[in-house]
Structures are given as structure tokens and as C-alpha cells.
Amino acid sequence: MIFFIDDEDDMRIAHQQSFALADIEAQCFPDAESALVAMHSTLPLMIISDIRLPGITGLQLLNTLQQKDADLPVVLITGHGDISMAVEAIRNGAYDFIEKPFASERLIEITRKAIEKRQLTLENRELKKALQSKDTLGPRIIGNTPSISALKQMIYRVADSHADILLYGETGTGKELVARSLHEQSQRSDHNFVAINCGAVPEHLIESELYGHEKGAFTGADSQRIGKFEYAQGGTLFLDEIESMPMQAQVRLLRVLQERTLERVGSNKAIELDIRIIAATKVDLKETEHFRQDLYYRLNMVTLDLPPLRQRKEDIAPLFHHFLLVAAARYGKAAPALPADSLQALMSHDWPGNVRELRNAAERFILLGSLSDLNNANNNISAGLSLSEQVEVFEKTLIEQALSLSNGSIKNTMEALTLPRKTLYDKMQKYGLQKQNFKNEE
Template sequence: MKPLKNVLFIDDEMHIRQANRQTLELADFEVTCHESAEDALRVLNDGWPGVVVCDIRLPGMSGIELQRKLHEEDSDLPIILITGHGDVSTAVQAMRDGAYDFLEKPYSSERLVKTVSKALEKRMLTLENRALRTELETYSLPGPRFIGVTPATQGLRATIAQIADTDADVLLVGETGTGKELVARLLHEHSRRRNQNFVAINCGAVAENMIESELFGHEAGAFTDARTARVGKFEHADGGTLLLDEIESMPMQVQVHLLRVLQERAVERMGSNRLIPLDLRVVAAAKVDLKEAAKEGTFREDLYYRLNVVCLEIPPLRKRREDIPLIFHHYLLVASHRYQKEVPMPKQAQVNLLMAYDWPGNVRELRNLAERYVLLGAQFNWSLERMMSGGGARQITSLPDQVDAFERAILEQALASHKGVIRDVMASLSIPRKTLYDKLRKYGLDKNDFK
């Protein structure tokens, strides 16, 4: 997490607000000022990444009352109170009630900056611990994992954690092999529906004349060869989650029927007049931009807007290259266990090639390569170089970029090899602890991601 700089300053006197804003901005803080506690309440929310500096005596709501209200929502939010001489005992009591500190007028610029700096350090630690707890809770649940440490990957995991235990339908957009089904399973496994069915159907793999029967089911005699009744995918997923993969391939006439099912949350089997109520979450996945497909007339616009309650864009590997060594290492371990073979760690030159390749097949292609590495052993270099000669390699011309990519890859490999144990990483790289932590911070690496 980057150092926090947000300060919300509240005082009803303009010259005090201006003077304190100038002092704090000269110290490189980002300052927002308000003249009343009521105005400040409108912008503050649970998890606000900063601290509050507030005068005790304000027209309307006092600083003490503001503290009480803010701590009802977030008891860890640091609040620094400004007091006059007669308010010191009140401020001391406020500190017993949870205020971070108080500044007695007149206070020096140095005292203000020092107090705010320490409060922001405390706030950053609190937010980091919350994020870590959330991540640990997510990883302690059974089911699949979306691996990576880049901001794009962490942002996607955070969104999944936020929406997983809701009933909102979700639209997943991403290239082939980016992990759309994996994300759908994550949404299912981390929701209250985890003990019910997860049902996936590839709309592009079902014959056009059979897809309605596959999705909605049919009664006996509904069409030729329908000798018995059949439960469709929607009914089978009742209580759970239904993934409609490659939904852009669904025929237009079926899209009409699908829209009605989504709106009414009920399905009517082919050959029947009876509506069967449904309780399920629908996750749709597409390889193309459905909004553009709607403009081109190949996808119904009303269905697109109905599906697009929450849209998650899954980044391709070329947009999160720093995740590649970690993902490759994960699939090496999986393949090693499957084939019962010892796996030597890839050499740094091989890791650099992995990070330079554009991976048109994304994670699926990387996973297949990891299996070949385990199976082929010494022949792996030849296989990898042949793959690179197909034109997928990215040329990195900037020397600083090459150095950074090389250094980061070495750090990730060392962390993975030693399962995030810092002293072992220090020993293997022959660098002091402070240097190692500085480099981990530079590249946004967290030792806990490698345990």
C-alpha cells in the first residue's frame, strides 16, 4: 500500500483553515477543508484512507459529537482534536473514548505535521491489516484461486470478494484462456450458494437446434425423439449458479427466451405451459465486447443491459506480466503432483522468456507449457524457444524496463522457492533485510503471497 496522505481538516474559521492547509500541503499531505462537521460527514465513509483533524468547538455538531458518529462506523479512524485552553479536560476524555490525539491552541506547525504523520502511519497499518484479514478469509475458503500479485489481479480479487455473496448477475469479459470459468467458480464458492450446483454450459458448443432444450428443458413429446421429460440447465442450477459461457454465440431467437427467464426468474420447459420458479445466480461470459456486438446487431441490446448488472473485465497475461512466474510456478507444482515427477526450478533465462512472450492463449497456454516442462525435462528449452519464434515475443528496448523486469523476476523466483521466508530469501540473494524490503515495496511484492 502506498503511504497515505489524506487529511480532512474541519474548522469554522477561514483563516485557520487556510493556514493549516498551507502547513500540511507544504509537508506533502493532500488536504480537504470543511467549515462544519455536518459537511465532513457527507464525504467520510467506512474505510476512508486518511485522518481527521477537527476543532472541538464548532457551530452545530461539535468535534466530540463528530468523533462519536464517525467511530460508530469505523472505530479505528484516527481523529485529532483541536482544543482551546478550557477544553483540555474534554479532549483528554475524548482520547479515553477513542480520539487519536489533541492539539492545544496555539500549536506549532511542527507539532501539527508530526501528529498527522503518526496518525496516518497508524491508519495505513489498520487498513493493511484489514485488507490482509479479508484476503486470508478469502483464501481460507475451499475452491479455486485467482493467482497473482499485480494491481490488476488484486483489484479483481477484491471485487470478487465484495460481490461474491450477493445475488447480482455478473458479466465476465475476457480473452480466451484468461480464466472466466475460474472467476465464475470463485463467485460461486465464496457465496451462500456454494453447497448447491455450479452448472456451466458453453453456448458455442451446443448445436443450434438443441440449445433451447439444453437450457430450458423439455417435456416428453415436445419434439421428435423427446421420449421422456428432461430437466434443463436452468432447473439443474436452481439454488446455485449457472455459467453461460461464450454467450455471444447464442442464437438470437434463444436470446429472447433467455431475457424472459432472467426477468421473471422462472423457466418454461419446451412443450409445457407451466412456469417453474427459479432461485439462482446467472454468470455470463463473453470473449467479445457485447455492447459492440449489440450495435452490430449480433446480440440483443436489451439482453446486454439485463446481463450487465456487474461487469468484470479479466485482464490478459500480457497486461499482468509480473504474475507470469508465480502462475507458472503454481502449475509446475500441480503438474509435478499429477505426474509424480520431480521438477527442477526454471532458470532465470527461461523465466525472462516467459515474461517476454505475449501469451495469446493466456493462462490456459501457460498451464499447458508448465505441463510440458514437467514431462519433457531437458527438451523444454527447445520447446519454449520454438514457441517464441512464432512471433509472440515482445521486444523490450528500454534498458531500465529490462533491468526492472529481470530484478522483479529474480525476487519472485526466490520468494517462490523459499515460500516467502524472508531470511532464506536474504541468504539466497546475499542482500541485507532493508534492501530486500525496499525492493519488495518497489515492485509491490508481498511475502505472504508466496507462502
């Protein structure tokens, strides 16, 4: 919903029709006072107002709105003699101005851009509020490609079981995110989720790190220490890079997994364990010479495969948008709309660092405003695809991005892409897109 304010009846009627033809919901007012009253019940995405109005002028309205919400886009309509006032108004926070006489197409173009900016601002504001209040958003596994949909379904099916799980995926594919999702969807979610990188712990300390030790168990053990296993009691222990665990430590881990008990280093007392183990690896453990096969089969009760980003390119746009919002909230900046050429660069890149690399690119985009580090991306675009296939991939991605930005709203997606409703529905059917898959319910 937008507000249009003009004291001329003909102008209101004409532009009401223009907005309707453009599928933009608009409410028209003859003066600023009635628009301000209407704002008590309806918050518009933007306001378009003539500068010269009876009673409160457009400039006075701008000042009032700036005090209420400085990010609300206000577009001023000016006569020839009001140009200097309009320029000054932009310095004071107006979104834009348009000079009479003007074509309706020009007004619609400015309106669409202002609506898009406002929607991004509101979404960024909500995310920032959640982050500042430490309101956990939950581990969001974003994407709708078949491989990610299958992964989500598998997580749902096994999350509340007691089965240990092995996660397999390249570096940066989100293995810890999946592990946290499994934990938070299980009955263990009220207890600790404990993560340890097996490759980051020195070999001589790994048993103490995992199982704890008693005071005096070895030189430097000045006090009793609780290990990761005990700290995860009742919850979940995530063993990342399990392939890096030393062979001797694998022997003891196998016994702990089988018996669900442990003894601290320097102790003979067995401690019963009630934990779930989630292990993660970036290599095929069956083909790894330095990994025990019996331990592999013990961990391999359920295996979840995480696809690399290059195999789920349709998910790049919604993922990047999510990371933009997170980065914008972290750095206190507005999340900008992504230009088409930048989206093409994202789609063309091979993403060897997977989702982690994409997240870093989003942070750089917020800080620097460009994707210059992907300058070789266009050389890799859609290898092996014909021109028409490449166009279809790009078109599908643009539609997915618009659906994601509009939270699945068909109306807002039509406005963003300037598409008739039937055309949008036809293309969504062609690419197998459903609006409910783009609502923020994960």
C-alpha cells in the same frame, strides 16, 4: 534448518560459522545417533554428514534415511580414500558428495541447491496429497499485479450478492475460474455450479439443453429431461461464450432472466427459479451485431474485466510455479526449479493464449524438461522498454518467484537469491512487494 554431522570439533565450529554467515540455520552433531534422535522433534531440510563417524557411519545413516524418506537430500563429506564409496552412495540415493579439503563457499552452494530441491519436493508432496484425497484446493486466482488485486477485491465485494454478473476477457484468461470463485465465495456454494458453453450446443438443441423438455415434446424426446437452469436450482449457472447464443434463444433467455421462471419445452407449467447467472464473453457485446442490446443490459448488472497475461507479466512466475506443482502431482514427477534462461523465455513470450497457454507450457516443461516451443520469445522481450527498464522487470520477477517459492519467507528468499536482508528489503520496497501477498492463503 539443516543438520551437519562431523566428529571433529573444529570442523563443526568452523562450518557452523559459515552457515550463520550465509543465513542458513544449522544444527551440528558429533555423531549420527544424536542427529537421528533430534529428527524426532525437528525435520531438517537436508543432512550433511562425514562418511567416517564413530558408531553409525555416514553410509549407514544414508541407508537409514532412505528408508524414512528417500527424497531427503543427504550430502556426504569424504576423504580422498572414500571417493569410490561416495560415488556408490550417490547411486544409492545420496544427493551429492564433497571431498576434503573443501572451501566453505562450495559447501554453501551445494547446501542452497539441496534446500531449494527439498522445498520444491515438500510443496509438490503436499499438493499431490491434496489432489489424491480429492481435497479441493479452491479456485485460486494467483497474482499480485494491480489489475488482479482489483479483480480479487471486486470478487470479494460482489460474490455474496444476488446480482447477475458479466465476465469479459480474452480466451484463456480464466473466466470459468472467476465464475467458480464467485460461486464458492457465495451462500450458494452448497448447491450446484453448472457450466455450459453456448457456442458448443447445436442451435436446435439449445433450448432443450437450457430449459429441459417433457417426454414427447419433439421427435426423440423419449423421457423427461431436466435442463441446466433447473439443475442449477439454488446455485449458479455459468453461460460461457454467451455471444454465440442464437438470436431466438436470446429472446427466451431474456424473459427467463426477467421473470426468474421457466417452462420446459413441451410444458405450460411455470417453474420458479432461484439461481444466479454468470455470463462470459470474449467480445464487446455492445458492438456485436447479433447480440440483443436489451439482453446485454440485463446481464450487465456487474461487469468484471479479466486482464490478458501480457498485461500482468509480473504474475507469470508465480502462476507458472503453481502450474508446475499441479502438473508434477498429476504425472507423478518432481517439480524442478526453473532455470533463469527459462524464466526469461517465459517473461519474453507474448502469451496469446493467456493463462491457459501458460498452464500448457508448464505441463510440457514437466514432461519434456524444456520450453523449446517458446523459441521465438526472446524476439518479443519488453518491447519499447530501455535496457535498465528491462533489467528492473526481470529483477522484480526473480524476487517475486523466490518469494512465491518460499511462501513469503524473507529468510528463505534471501538464501535463494543470495541477498543480504537489507538489500532484499530495499528492492521489495522499490518494487512494492509485500511478503504477506505471497503466502498461500487464497
